[in-house]
Amino acid sequence: MTPAALLVALALLSVGAFWIGKSRSLAIVGGTRGVRNLHSLPSHYGFMTALWCALPALAVILVWLVFQDAIILRLVTDHLPAGVRDLPANELSLVLNDVRNLVAGNVGRDAVSEAARGAADEYVRLRGISRMSLTVLTLVMVVCTALFVRSRITPELRARNRVEKVVEWMLIGCSTIAVFTTIGIVASVAFEAFRFFSMVSPIEFLFGTNWSPQTAIRADQVGSSGSFGAVPLFAGTLLISLIAMVIAVPIGLFSAIYLAEYANPRFRTYAKPLIEVLAGVPTVVYGFFAALTIGPALRGWGESFGISVASESALAAGLVMGIMIIPFVSSLADDMISAVPQSLRDGAYALGATRSETIKQVVIRAALPGIVGGVLLAVSRAIGETMIVVMAAGLAANLTANPFEAVTTVTVQIVTLLVGDQEFDSPKTLAAFALGLVLFLVTLALNVLALHIVRKYREQYE
Amino acid sequence: MNTEAVQVDERAGINLKPSSRQSEPYSIQAPVESGKTVGDITVPDPIFSCRNVDVYYGEKHAIKKVGIDIAKNQVLAMIGPSGCGKSTFLRCLNRMNDTIPSARVEGSIMLDGKDIHDKKQDVVQLRARVGMVFQKPNPFPKSIYENVAYGPRIHGLAGDRVELDEIVHGSLQRAGLWEEVKDRLDHPGTSLSGGQQQRLCIARTIAVNPEVILMDEPCSALDPIATARIEDLMEELRQSYAIAIVTHSMQQAARVSQRTAYFHLGDLIEVGETDRIFTNPRHKLTEDYITGRFG
Amino acid sequence: MNSTSKPLKTAKETQAIVAATLSRRYWAERRFRAYGLAAVIAGLAFLVYLFFTIFSNGMGAFRQTQVRLPIYYDAALIDPAGTRKPDDLNAADYAAVIRNSFKLKFPEVEGRAATRELSRLVSGSASFDLQRAVVENPALIGTTVDTWLLASDAVDLLEKGHIERTLAEAERPLTDQQLVWLDKLDAENAVALKFNTVFLTHGDSREPEKAGIWGAVVGSFYTLLLTLLLSFPIGVATAVYLEEFARRNRWTDLIEVNINNLAAVPSIVFGLLGLAVYIGFFGLPRSAPLVGALVLTLLTLPTIIIASRAALKSVPPSIREAALGMGASKIQTVAHHVLPLAMPGMLTGTIIGMARALGESAPLLMIGMVAFIVDIPKGITDASTVLPVQVFLWSDSPERGFMEKTSGAIIVLLAFLVVMNTTAVILRKRFERRW
Numbered sequence A: 001m002t003p004a005a006l007l008v009a010l011a012l013l014s015v016g017a018f019w020i021g022k023s024r025s026l027a028i029v030g031g032t033r034g035v036r037n038l039h040s041l042p043s044h045y046g047f048m049t050a051l052w053c054a055l056p057a058l059a060v061i062l063v064w065l066v067f068q069d070a071i072i073l074r075l076v077t078d079h080l081p082a083g084v085r086d087l088p089a090n091e092l093s094l095v096l097n098d099v100r101n102l103v104a105g106n107v108g109r110d111a112v113s114e115a116a117r118g119a120a121d122e123y124v125r126l127r128g129i130s131r132m133s134l135t136v137l138t139l140v141m142v143v144c145t146a147l148f149v150r151s152r153i154t155p156e157l158r159a160r161n162r163v164e165k166v167v168e169w170m171l172i173g174c175s176t177i178a179v180f181t182t183i184g185i186v187a188s189v190a191f192e193a194f195r196f197f198s199m200v201s202p203i204e205f206l207f208g209t210n211w212s213p214q215t216a217i218r219a220d221q222v223g224s225s226g227s228f229g230a231v232p233l234f235a236g237t238l239l240i241s242l243i244a245m246v247i248a249v250p251i252g253l254f255s256a257i258y259l260a261e262y263a264n265p266r267f268r269t270y271a272k273p274l275i276e277v278l279a280g281v282p283t284v285v286y287g288f289f290a291a292l293t294i295g296p297a298l299r300g301w302g303e304s305f306g307i308s309v310a311s312e313s314a315l316a317a318g319l320v321m322g323i324m325i326i327p328f329v330s331s332l333a334d335d336m337i338s339a340v341p342q343s344l345r346d347g348a349y350a351l352g353a354t355r356s357e358t359i360k361q362v363v364i365r366a367a368l369p370g371i372v373g374g375v376l377l378a379v380s381r382a383i384g385e386t387m388i389v390v391m392a393a394g395l396a397a398n399l400t401a402n403p404f405e406a407v408t409t410v411t412v413q414i415v416t417l418l419v420g421d422q423e424f425d426s427p428k429t430l431a432a433f434a435l436g437l438v439l440f441l442v443t444l445a446l447n448v449l450a451l452h453i454v455r456k457y458r459e460q461y462e
Numbered sequence B: 001m002n003t004e005a006v007q008v009d010e011r012a013g014i015n016l017k018p019s020s021r022q023s024e025p026y027s028i029q030a031p032v033e034s035g036k037t038v039g040d041i042t043v044p045d046p047i048f049s050c051r052n053v054d055v056y057y058g059e060k061h062a063i064k065k066v067g068i069d070i071a072k073n074q075v076l077a078m079i080g081p082s083g084c085g086k087s088t089f090l091r092c093l094n095r096m097n098d099t100i101p102s103a104r105v106e107g108s109i110m111l112d113g114k115d116i117h118d119k120k121q122d123v124v125q126l127r128a129r130v131g132m133v134f135q136k137p138n139p140f141p142k143s144i145y146e147n148v149a150y151g152p153r154i155h156g157l158a159g160d161r162v163e164l165d166e167i168v169h170g171s172l173q174r175a176g177l178w179e180e181v182k183d184r185l186d187h188p189g190t191s192l193s194g195g196q197q198q199r200l201c202i203a204r205t206i207a208v209n210p211e212v213i214l215m216d217e218p219c220s221a222l223d224p225i226a227t228a229r230i231e232d233l234m235e236e237l238r239q240s241y242a243i244a245i246v247t248h249s250m251q252q253a254a255r256v257s258q259r260t261a262y263f264h265l266g267d268l269i270e271v272g273e274t275d276r277i278f279t280n281p282r283h284k285l286t287e288d289y290i291t292g293r294f295g
Numbered sequence C: 001m002n003s004t005s006k007p008l009k010t011a012k013e014t015q016a017i018v019a020a021t022l023s024r025r026y027w028a029e030r031r032f033r034a035y036g037l038a039a040v041i042a043g044l045a046f047l048v049y050l051f052f053t054i055f056s057n058g059m060g061a062f063r064q065t066q067v068r069l070p071i072y073y074d075a076a077l078i079d080p081a082g083t084r085k086p087d088d089l090n091a092a093d094y095a096a097v098i099r100n101s102f103k104l105k106f107p108e109v110e111g112r113a114a115t116r117e118l119s120r121l122v123s124g125s126a127s128f129d130l131q132r133a134v135v136e137n138p139a140l141i142g143t144t145v146d147t148w149l150l151a152s153d154a155v156d157l158l159e160k161g162h163i164e165r166t167l168a169e170a171e172r173p174l175t176d177q178q179l180v181w182l183d184k185l186d187a188e189n190a191v192a193l194k195f196n197t198v199f200l201t202h203g204d205s206r207e208p209e210k211a212g213i214w215g216a217v218v219g220s221f222y223t224l225l226l227t228l229l230l231s232f233p234i235g236v237a238t239a240v241y242l243e244e245f246a247r248r249n250r251w252t253d254l255i256e257v258n259i260n261n262l263a264a265v266p267s268i269v270f271g272l273l274g275l276a277v278y279i280g281f282f283g284l285p286r287s288a289p290l291v292g293a294l295v296l297t298l299l300t301l302p303t304i305i306i307a308s309r310a311a312l313k314s315v316p317p318s319i320r321e322a323a324l325g326m327g328a329s330k331i332q333t334v335a336h337h338v339l340p341l342a343m344p345g346m347l348t349g350t351i352i353g354m355a356r357a358l359g360e361s362a363p364l365l366m367i368g369m370v371a372f373i374v375d376i377p378k379g380i381t382d383a384s385t386v387l388p389v390q391v392f393l394w395s396d397s398p399e400r401g402f403m404e405k406t407s408g409a410i411i412v413l414l415a416f417l418v419v420m421n422t423t424a425v426i427l428r429k430r431f432e433r434r435w
Ligand SMILES: Nc1ncnc2c1ncn2[C@@H]1O[C@H](COP(=O)(O)OP(=O)(O)O)[C@@H](O)[C@H]1O
Pocket: B057, B060, B062, B080, B081, B082, B083, B084, B085, B086, B087, B088, B089, B100, B102
């Protein structure tokens, strides 16, 4: 059976186990009238039987599937003709790739070598054996457990407590996924990044000003110095984020102020959600908009003023990114402004302050920590934003502060390095993970700081 | 003006002679008729003169036909059970109710003979003349110095930094706070104790040279020692300003005020000399309240 | 207390100063207010401009130029042996059938080059349509049928007004001669813009007139379905645990901090995780909805968890106390009483999370869902792409025709998002409860 079919079968068997447990519990107390003699409801006995059958079987299936591929490949490799088996590791992996593709039906039989064809047949044979064994094992396990549990059901068995204990552990298990995700990110990205740093010195990477990963491959000078200096990337990221902030912070802040303090309720009910629509538009749409409309328009304007604007200028990407970020700033600022207690406003009004004087010098002043936190979160978004820059910013690693020139960013380079054919183990590919690590750490630091500031601010007025 | 109040008394059938008061202490019983205040609501040369003031919050009629004068260089205490409209009335006097969208104020409120609801009356100017201190101390999230300097700054009262320093110094001194804070003027206002914060708010208010200071339960969030300091301060400030204070404490009203007004469910029941109100109330509701039978 | 220090100015002097500066202050007030209004208007204007650009560019993608031609299904060309076997019918040269039919229509055209020029008015893929028609219905052979054929990309652009006739011949993709033929066809009402079914029902293609979004829609569907199946139960379970069961301690604090931070981690980092762990470590297939869903699950979990916790928080404690008081266990209380009440809020959060997942493309680029895929995916392990990535792919194409397709795909994407978000809003409105 294929894994999917096996899972369906397991689900059906579990339903059967439920009925076995339930009817057994009813039987031992002599039908529905004896239910009050049972410690738990009949359905609890059913759930217990089903869980006891399904969970171990599920664990076996998952472990089996995780290791199946690796083990079979190992066996297949041993089965390869000696000449192929002794190929260098990277060429061997190409052959194995062919085998995989052939098995998956991605390529025709003619497209691969003789050895790969044989290996693929071997692979399919072994996989059949493996699936067969797994199916048998699972079925036997399920049936045995069901019979075993059935024999243990007594009126005193505390089925409910056991089921609930399992459910609680499942809840705990789910809640740890967030932690494991973080660990996964750190471990995997850091692992690849460290492999990169064993080829290219971190100093070179963090402080070098020359970024041209392609050259390093072509000239066969793996890890040659000067090619992986990421400073132009950091500078480009900062330049575009800065432009975005210059757009988003004033517009976002002022519209939050207007909507919170001036607008009549009717205008507010329409305008606020409409502005928030800007945050719901997929970033790929902004990217298209930037590349197709804003970029050429800026270029045209630049020409009419005699300024030369690159068609993939930092300005176009930053401008559109700024538009995207407006609602983040405005809704966060709105929250913060609404959290300022009315008593502070009253204090200013009672002194004869006008509305704008109250807002500028009291409300904003009081909301400042919260607003700063919100802006930091927005900066972190800008730094990590990918699609807009991939589509509207350039690839050339220029070290410049001129917004009319094309610059590249960390995220653009990650995408460029990893999309398309890639060789693992080359510094070119691993460099993407190093960039990813930097990106993760920087945004993490910004987020922690911002969340801390915002929480402190909330506590202040609670 | 005067006749109106007298008429009220006559129709209510009060005999003003002391002897009859003794024998028949509370000749007026509920139900209350709005606008029929017991006692003399007028004063000679009033700074504020209010007549027939009604306030609605949406549908809710919060105060009804209130008429009263406020005298210069005097403290007027307003007492009454909570929810009776004391704060609402106080907030009418510098149009703080403008900031509440649902609030609607009717009737005439004259400041120095001019209606504060007049089109020509600017609310900023009005509030510069009629300052307010709130129940909970609400210093701005700024330094002590900036808190006091805020009013003079926005109104442009100081020509230069030296003059501003003098205003801040003078205001803090008159609020009795100078000695305590002179070494830490750059500390945030919120770092002070509750009583100090409230005196800071008073200093902030007098820094703009108002004529009237409104205080809404200024001591209810404070401990007895801080309260005593503020009460002393009120006695000092009375020399220069008219003061209207809302208080929950009858002892405080008796200690600091010269006149007292008793509110009940939106009605102004009785007004009079503080000594007289507390020793010899004429309305049954007033009597009940000050003897602690309810409220 | 130095109460003798008098104010520097009298009240009257103060009032004079206040009055003097009043108009200047009110000007500042009005200016400030105007800035605020300008900011709101700027935000709204961006929105309107964005949507206007997309729609004015993209509506054309839903219509397509077709050319009517009397097709002569010449038996000599299609089935010279007369077997009528599908294999033979499939192998025939239908491009020649089209060329022949054109020749019959325009007898004055002479020579191979001119004939080819003429037949380039219709899409190269038109021959496949004829092939399908003949295989389905061999009786067509030998007859002449008026058929609407897909016009070529260049003709389509011309009909939609994206190419200027006035340009020099070398600068436009259509020759003068082709324009003459086209005008002749036009005069017979044989050129028309029709509803573009190809765009909605086909997979990707290298030729703009044959490219459709159906493959991407199906890819998005599989990916989102799996994301939903994974993230909703896990998200709800996590929220229930944290809100209802967990005591506050270091461990739950750690989980909370993690969730809040993951909500703000750039999405591309999740893509790196997926590439390194799912593909690199577990050996799952590249480009598959399965891996896409696993990545998007991690991406949407924080959103769902945060919304679900808010929904659980809004259920008043009295309900729990009532159930617990009747002897229900903690789990029964949650399952029977708390969860049903919190469910609308959780669903709202989930839909919003799904909408975000639908628009997400950066992490999917990392795991290879960016390949050129013609076939419609049939399962969660088939190579496929998703709508936003299709937008990205097309936006990169040099052909002018793809620009319209890109905007068209964006319109479809936005339509899905609007439906999802509207559902969420309605759900929230409908079940909004004030305790
Ligand atoms: N902003 C408001 N909106 C609606 N009703 C209000 C508002 N403020 C006060 N009220 C109502 O008006 C009445 C008088 O309130 P208030 O003047 O604050 O009473 P006091 O200060 O004497 O305790 C109360 O019944 C209160 O509920």
